[in-house]
Amino acid sequence: MYNCECCNYSTEKKCNYNRHLNSKKHIKKINLCNKCPLCDYVSHRKENLKRHLKSGVHKELLTNLAFLQKNEMDDKIIGNLKNEKNDNINENLKKILLEQENLKKMIPKSSGNTIINNKLSINVFLNTQCKDAMSIQDFLNQLQFSLDDLTYTKNNGYVEGISNMFVKELENLDPKERPIHCSDKKRLQFYVKTPNKWEKDDDNTNINKAIGNVQKKQIELMYLWDKQNPGWENNDKLIMERLQIAKSVYGGVSNIERNKENKQIKKIISEKIDLDINIITN
Incomplete structure (x- = not known):
């Protein structure tokens, strides 16, 4: 037969x-x-x-892929940190002062301007009602994940995996204690709590760093999975599972793919932390 x-x-x-x-x-x-x-x-x-x-060729390819993707992510994070240190503090200060001065000039002339009123209302709300919110740094440092989270990512992919880890931790917090709020879901405009104050997250700089931080925690979970599955390199079923985990955890390889995926993550997060203007202004 x-x-x-x-x-x-x-x-x-x-x-x-x-x-x-x-x-x-x-x-x-x-x-x-x-x-x-x-x-x-x-x-x-x-x-x-x-x-x-x-085969050794396949295992070496798997190891090299994980190494390259990890290095690419680490290099990107290091580059962002260097850029931060090289920012001109005086220029940032001038920008803040200029923005405040412009607002002062516009308020008397635009008392009916909804956009300005909403912006001012958001700032007042965050700095008064949410002044004791956890900072984004403290929020990320206290995140604790398990292999169940890694399994969820394996089964649902990079976007859903990262979003799930973010959202479930944010939903555990009272809205006024959350370190992130979204003021405009369409434009993906976020406000982030730094150690000292609330800041408008221009260009999503802080949100993107937070996404990278959560991804690094997933990579750490991969190493925990390796320890709990000794000899996986010699087991066909575990090899395939490990491959699927790696593909889901690292997401897109190119910058275009990764930017697209991160935008999807931010859209999902924005739905959960959207600021209700009607509540703020009342």
Whole structure:
């Protein structure tokens, strides 16, 4: 009896089996069944794929991919930190003073201007009602995640995984204690609590850093998974699971993919921390 496990096909005749192996249906399906999810390796035999997944070449590729992606993320974070240190403090101060002066000039002339009133109301609300909110740094430092969170990311992907970790922790806090609020969901405009004050998060700088911080915590969970699954490198099922975890945790490889995914994360977060102007102004 000749069997094709991938197509669930059986025959007693070798000629029929050979004909099946050359059929378009089999070739199309075998590419899906016996294709390595990490590289372009494809085999007509399941045994060959198993051998490939255990090979030194594949394991080295897996290790290098994780190393490169981790370095890329670390380099980006380090670059952001360097840029912060190189910011001109005097220029920032001038910008703040100029903005305040412009607001003073506009208020008497635009008493009916909803946009200005809303902006002022948000600032007043945050600095009075939310003055004791946790800072974004303290919020990120106290985040605690488990392997259940890693499993959720594996099953649902990078965007849903990161969003879930953010949202569930924010929802555990009273709205006035949260370190992040969204004032405009359409434009993804956030306000973030720093150690000393509330700040408008121009260009989503703080939110993007926070997303990177949560991703790093997921990478740490990957190493915990490795410890709790000793010898996974020699187990076909665990190898495939580890690959899926890595793909979900690291997300898109290119900057374009990652920016798109991070924008989706911010949209999900904004829905949960949207400031209700009607409540603020009453």
